[in-house]
Amino acid sequence: MAGxxxxxxxxxxxxxxxYLLGGTGSNVYTRxxxxxxxxxxxxxxxxxxxxxxxxxxxxxxxxxxPEIGRLLPVFVLDRYEGFDARRVSELSAAEREHYVASNxxxxxxxxxxxxxFANHVLLGGPVAAATGAPFAVKAHGSELEYxxxxxxxLAAWGREAxxxxxxxxxxxxxxxxxxxxxxxxxxxxxxxxxxxDVERFVPRPxxxxxxxxxxxxxxxxxxxxxxxxxxxxxxxxxxxxxxLAAEExxxxxxxxxxxxxxVHVLFEALREVDARAVVVxxxxxxxxxxxxxxxxxxxxGPLEHRHLAHLIPLTDVTVVPSIFPEAFGxxxxxxxAAGSLPLVAxxxxxxxxxxxxxxxxxxxxxxxxxxRTGDPGDLADKLRRLLALEPAQRAELAAASRRAVLDRWxxxxxxxxxxxxxx
Numbered sequence: 377m378a379g380x381x382x383x384x385x386x387x388x389x390x391x392x393x394x395y396l397l398g399g400t401g402s403n404v405y406t407r408x409x410x411x412x413x414x415x416x417x418x419x420x421x422x423x424x425x426x427x428x429x430x431x432x433x434x435x436x437x438x439x440x441x442p443e444i445g446r447l448l449p450v451f452v453l454d455r456y457e458g459f460d461a462r463r464v465s466e467l468s469a470a471e472r473e474h475y476v477a478s479n480x481x482x483x484x485x486x487x488x489x490x491x492x493f494a495n496h497v498l499l500g501g502p503v504a505a506a507t508g509a510p511f512a513v514k515a516h517g518s519e520l521e522y523x524x525x526x527x528x529x530l531a532a533w534g535r536e537a538x539x540x541x542x543x544x545x546x547x548x549x550x551x552x553x554x555x556x557x558x559x560x561x562x563x564x565x566x567x568x569x570x571x572x573d574v575e576r577f578v579p580r581p582x583x584x585x586x587x588x589x590x591x592x593x594x595x596x597x598x599x600x601x602x603x604x605x606x607x608x609x610x611x612x613x614x615x616x617x618x619x620l621a622a623e624e625x626x627x628x629x630x631x632x633x634x635x636x637x638x639v640h641v642l643f644e645a646l647r648e649v650d651a652r653a654v655v656v657x658x659x660x661x662x663x664x665x666x667x668x669x670x671x672x673x674x675x676x677g678p679l680e681h682r683h684l685a686h687l688i689p690l691t692d693v694t695v696v697p698s699i700f701p702e703a704f705g706x707x708x709x710x711x712x713a714a715g716s717l718p719l720v721a722x723x724x725x726x727x728x729x730x731x732x733x734x735x736x737x738x739x740x741x742x743x744x745x746x747x748r749t750g751d752p753g754d755l756a757d758k759l760r761r762l763l764a765l766e767p768a769q770r771a772e773l774a775a776a777s778r779r780a781v782l783d784r785w786x787x788x789x790x791x792x793x794x795x796x797x798x799x
Contacts, residue, residue, distance in 0.1 A: 501537030697755065715778065
């Protein structure tokens with residue numbers, strides 16, 4: 377088996393992710409690491425259930441889709457075409473063991489390797505441990521909060537897997553604390569925040585951004601009657617072009633449409649603010665949100681980075697209103713990189729993003745990076761103040777926001793830091 381690499385030496389890395397590569401969160405995390413590690417000269421093999429990996433820039437990494445059958449363990453119920461998605465907590469011991477064995481067998485076929493890097497304490501930790509190779513685990517908030525918290529059997533399983541990991545990574549101090557709270561003490565934990573594609577997410581002139589957004593939307597696959605919630609809405613090119621044609625205050629939300637994401641808090645605030653809103657994402661709360669949305673709100677369904685890179689620069693403020701703990705505010709960091717001022721609920725990993733951006737702001741404006749969780753009045757007040765900025769003031773804050781991202785959260789830097797314990 378290959379040994380641990382010396383500093384700057386190329387490594388062979390097996391990168392395991394149990395889900396798809398499109399969308400947000402850990403899916404983005406996986407494909408970004410594959411891309412950056414490959415660009416840095418490492419030999420990377422990506423393991424996921426993505427049926428169409430060729431549509432993503434993985435830097436030339438090899439792609440493997442393990443054979444796992446129809447059962448897909450999840451933390452929050454979503455629909456996955458071709459799979460029967462069930463919560464991890466609802467699986468029998470035999471079903472969990474089958475899933476772990478199937479994935480570990482696929483990984484072992486590609487050994488030796490310097491490192492197996494697995495997403496999610498469960499089920500990534502047991503999968504990686506079962507390979508017998510040196511491994512690291514990236515803890516995400518989803519498995520800790522939605523599956524393991526309060527379930528001693530699952531917490532013990534995760535604790536056992538992490539005990540033999542060469543390193544465990546948390547995306548924020550908040551997630552390090554949650555990990556300790558849910559699993560118990562874990563050695564060799566490193567806090568490395570996720571990153572942002574700072575080459576893709578950049579400020580753009582308005583006319584260019586709108587033109588490119590419409591072009592990308594015209595290239596969307598057909599979705600008649602919005603039959604697939606995982607595809608952009610039908611007719612988005614025309615709808616976005618018309619909605620964004622005039623230059624006026626615009627608020628953006630992008631992420632899952634779940635109650636815990638707090639979009640209803642944003643809607644309540646928007647009733648007190650003179651601005652239009654674009655809501656991007658899918659989830660089981662969409663129909664309720666559409667029913668209660670303020671006037672001048674456009675729902676688009678889920679969009680990929682190829683859309684968001686052009687949509688974000690067309691907006692003034694991006695709000696992350698989650699009322700449930702978040703591992704990290706990647707959405708806010710992407711917005712900051714592309715020139716939309718981030719405004720986040722002041723808790724968990726979101727607070728760490730707010731603090732990083734605020735550190736670059738002039739002192740007068742530092743409180744405008746966050747609002748009290750679940751408080752639509754405070755959110756409305758912060759939105760009004762941001763939208764009332766003079767153009768020069770707004771440009772100053774936008775430049776400061778991007779500077780914060782470049783200094784703290786570029787993917788190239790993140791990918792390099794994740795390998796430091798093995799150099």
